[in-house]
Amino acid sequence: MLSEHPHGLAFSDALMREVKARFLHVDHDHHGRERLYFDNAGGSFRLKAALERFAQVDAIPDNAERIHATAVELQDIQARGCADLRTILNATGGSVYASLTASGAMFDMVRAIAENVPGTNMVTTVLEHPSAFDAMSLYAQRLGRELRVARSNPVTGGVDVEEIVRLVDKDTCLLNVIYASNISGAKLDMEEIVRRARAIKPDLYIVVDAVQHAPHGLIDLQKTPVDGINLAPYKFFGCRGSGLTWVSDRAALLPHHKLAAKKPDYWDLGSSAPWQFAVLTEIVDYVCWLGANFSDATDRRALFVAGITHIELHERALLALLLDGNPNVTGMREMRGVEVFLDHEDLTRRDLILGIGFEHIDCTQAVVAYGKRGVTVYERVATSLYSKRMLESFGLAGTVRVSPLHCNSVADIEKFLRITQEIATDRG
Numbered sequence: 001m002l003s004e005h006p007h008g009l010a011f012s013d014a015l016m017r018e019v020k021a022r023f024l025h026v027d028h029d030h031h032g033r034e035r036l037y038f039d040n041a042g043g044s045f046r047l048k049a050a051l052e053r054f055a056q057v058d059a060i061p062d063n064a065e066r067i068h069a070t071a072v073e074l075q076d077i078q079a080r081g082c083a084d085l086r087t088i089l090n091a092t093g094g095s096v097y098a099s100l101t102a103s104g105a106m107f108d109m110v111r112a113i114a115e116n117v118p119g120t121n122m123v124t125t126v127l128e129h130p131s132a133f134d135a136m137s138l139y140a141q142r143l144g145r146e147l148r149v150a151r152s153n154p155v156t157g158g159v160d161v162e163e164i165v166r167l168v169d170k171d172t173c174l175l176n177v178i179y180a181s182n183i184s185g186a187k188l189d190m191e192e193i194v195r196r197a198r199a200i201k202p203d204l205y206i207v208v209d210a211v212q213h214a215p216h217g218l219i220d221l222q223k224t225p226v227d228g229i230n231l232a233p234y235k236f237f238g239c240r241g242s243g244l245t246w247v248s249d250r251a252a253l254l255p256h257h258k259l260a261a262k263k264p265d266y267w268d269l270g271s272s273a274p275w276q277f278a279v280l281t282e283i284v285d286y287v288c289w290l291g292a293n294f295s296d297a298t299d300r301r302a303l304f305v306a307g308i309t310h311i312e313l314h315e316r317a318l319l320a321l322l323l324d325g326n327p328n329v330t331g332m333r334e335m336r337g338v339e340v341f342l343d344h345e346d347l348t349r350r351d352l353i354l355g356i357g358f359e360h361i362d363c364t365q366a367v368v369a370y371g372k373r374g375v376t377v378y379e380r381v382a383t384s385l386y387s388k389r390m391l392e393s394f395g396l397a398g399t400v401r402v403s404p405l406h407c408n409s410v411a412d413i414e415k416f417l418r419i420t421q422e423i424a425t426d427r428g
């Protein structure tokens with residue numbers, strides 16, 4: 001299905017309207033002002049149902065660690081959310097835990113593996129978010145391990161499989177890779193990375209940061225069996241103040257911060273917040289609802305697969321439009337005064353994120369110029385701790401990051417392209 005549409009497949013107009021209606025602030029901001037919000041990689045549009053459920057569940061004062069009916073109800077909400085994280089990932093077994101941020105969860109996973117699995121080196125990539133990169137650096141340094149860092153590929157905007165596996169050997173304690181770059185949108189070939197790295201060291205521990213990729217495409221841990229993977233619901237149509245993580249059976253049992261009397265594979269620390277799990281269930285319900293528009297399946301994972309596949313296809317169609325335009329509007333590849341960075345031609349290898357630059361203004365000025373025209377985008381500059389290492393690896397000083405979501409329509413992208421053209425030609 002995905003490979004049958006190298007340039008994507010947009011939703012019908014009727015479905016597009018239904019999708020938009022399920023989210024908050026897609027066409028107007030919280031003050032009612034018209035706006036194109038294209039910074040979903042920094043925090044995505046929220047599902048109305050997720051926000052409603054958050055308020056409902058968090059309004060319940062009861063502690064889930066009790067025996068009365070409401071407590072049992074809250075335990076069920078948590079169990080359902082755990083099952084739904086497994087649905088998203090196609091995971092079986094292992095442990096699920098919630099945290100305040102995905103960054104916190106990443107530090108926890110890296111610490112447990114680094115402190116307890118033997119090895120003389122740890123491998124990661126230059127494109128990691130600081131939560132993974134800094135956790136790897138910290139524990140490599142603290143435990144006297146060599147940190148090996150795979151370089152990026154400026155043509156694809158990602159990291160080549162070969163570049164990663166050449167760093168792995170029998171003494172690698174942990175491989176930590178990002179699923180897709182939050183700068184270029186390039187997806188790493190996770191299936192090949194896992195297969196080839198484990199061919200070198202069959203019991204290699206592998207951790208994956210799926211925060212960027214999870215809302216945009218399919219993850220299947222049956223095909224890419226890893227030991228830990230995290231996501232951030234606030235970038236996945238849900239709420240802030242929440243990170244959700246799955247760890248494999250063997251990783252779950254590694255010594256980690258926990259209350260001594262809890263079971264050995266228990267990772268939640270302190271009172272859980274049932275809303276975190278309730279919101280995740282709303283996210284999965286929504287993707288399944290979308291999937292039911294394309295599939296007769298009844299199984300939850302099958303519906304989720306259909307939904308996320310069509311999210312990916314719609315977003316790919318938007319990416320193709322941003323790049324190549326249509327009879328109504330010029331795409332950015334052709335636009336004078338605009339440069340598209342890390343513009344790999346194979347759109348099937350990319351999530352809907354684009355880095356662009358302007359000939360006559362810098363990134364910060366461009367973000368201000370967009371803002372004046374009712375468009376929110378984000379400047380990723382080499383002076384920022386969140387961008388420096390990745391941008392420098394590509395030889396870039398900065399980019400304007402454009403990250404719409406599947407809630408955006410063809411008309412939204414056409415409007416954005418017209419505004420981009422105006423900024424590119426505005427000399428005033």
Ligand SMILES: Cc1ncc(COP(=O)(O)O)c(C=O)c1O
Binds near residue numbers: 041101211
């Ligand atoms: C790829 C990636 N990983 C991890 C994180 C960290 O997520 P959190 O803000 O929940 O700590 C982010 C957030 O920007 C991200 O983009």
